[in-house]
Amino acid sequence: MIVGIIGCGSITRFRHAPEYRANPSVKEIVFYDRNPERAEEMKQLFGGRTASSLEALLQDSTVDAISDCSSNEAHYIHTTKALQAGKHVLCEKPIAATVEQAEKMVRTAKETGKLLMVDHNQRFTKAHQKAREILRAKELGEILSFQTTFGHSGPEDWGATKSKETWFFKKDRSHSGAAGDLGIHKLDLLFYLLDDDITNLHSYTATLDKTDENGQPIEVNDNVVCILKTAGGSIGTATFSWTYYGEENNSTTIYCQEGIMKIYQDKHYPLLIAKKNGENIYYALEGIQTNTNQTNSGVIDAFIHCIQEEKKPIVSGEDALKSLRLLEEILQQNEERM
Incomplete structure (x- = not known):
């Protein structure tokens, strides 16, 4: 299996990339970041290759799955495009910036028949x-x-x-x-x-x-x-x-x-x-995994297993949407007081 990672910040460096490299089913990682130097750095650290653009990554027929490790406002854009391109997606949390965006992401996963999992890693400890x-x-x-x-x-x-x-x-x-x-x-x-x-x-x-x-x-x-x-x-x-x-x-x-x-x-x-x-x-x-004690979260292994066995993910898009609705209510309550 070949996987792509969108966004090459700390979450990729410390969690996604090393866990993909440790999984025996993953043959190669393809890195993309809007800052090419970051993608190149990840390639040097973990092997694999880089993609010249988001479009090049998503159009690569050898890539089976994507980790969306971009910033929150971009999850909706990147994950939706990846699903539409026929890739399974592991999206970082929160699934999206708004409930409306998350609903469209869940709907796209259903329409494309591709797996959408969200990295709420506390379920895996x-x-x-x-x-x-x-x-x-x-x-x-x-x-x-x-x-x-x-x-x-x-x-x-x-x-x-x-x-x-x-x-x-x-x-x-x-x-x-x-x-x-x-x-x-x-x-x-x-x-x-x-x-x-x-x-x-x-x-x-x-x-x-x-x-x-x-x-x-x-x-x-x-x-x-x-x-x-x-x-x-x-x-x-x-x-x-x-x-x-x-x-x-x-x-x-x-x-x-x-x-x-x-x-x-x-x-x-x-x-x-x-x-x-x-x-x-x-x-x-x-x-438990912390910022200063990085251990295998189990998320990547679960994501790969669900793809291979065609199983429902432990944290589905619907699960993530449920939490996001509650998060939005928390934020709205405080906006109303201002």
Whole structure:
């Protein structure tokens, strides 16, 4: 199988390209970036070849699948064109800048018969998968409440430019700030773990500390706090931040009738169950992937497997659209207050 990658920033360098190279079914990677030097750099690091233009990449009949690792505002354009060109697509999150765009992307995948998967990678960790299994089996009874958090020091420490000029800080490119960068992961995770719809939310977004290259507050949020209620009646909170200037926090707590489930809070035990009767159960699973600890996410392997076996992806376009609708509601609530 030959795959193409659109966009050669940090997400390609640290996740997509090395995971494709490690997959035995992938014979070659073709890189494209509007900055040719970046594509050439990826070729030097991971082998393969470069495409001279987006059109050349998409018209290449040897390319079976595409990773869309472009910036948020371009996902709709690139992924739609790739699907129409007969390629299977793994699109980075969020699936699109708007719900309307995402709906068209999902529709295009159905019309072309090509697989559309979205990189909500939290569904692929062993701790989250085990947690979902326990919750679905009702081993702790019904879910009562929950807390989830995703925060780190911001994209200027992670992005390709390592500067305040990052596209993540620009509204016309990022669109949704920390909410779309980090929050969308946790919204998808809540749907995955709770197996329930979120029917009501109250949210606050703010730009508390981040400044751009001119020293002005960035155009998008750097912090978000949400209160959520599910159709089944459980309530909880979700917080997303680019201003956690110490250790990254990517944790979740689920409070149930018979105990508490703690996910990615203990360094030695990524999943810990504290039961109502005083019993503790420790699961020594792998640690979660972070910006400073890059491990195989499992996303690329799953994408290739779904293509080969003609299976529905673990995170479909419809799944991603569901989370994006919730994200848009979070942003709209705060626009209405302004």
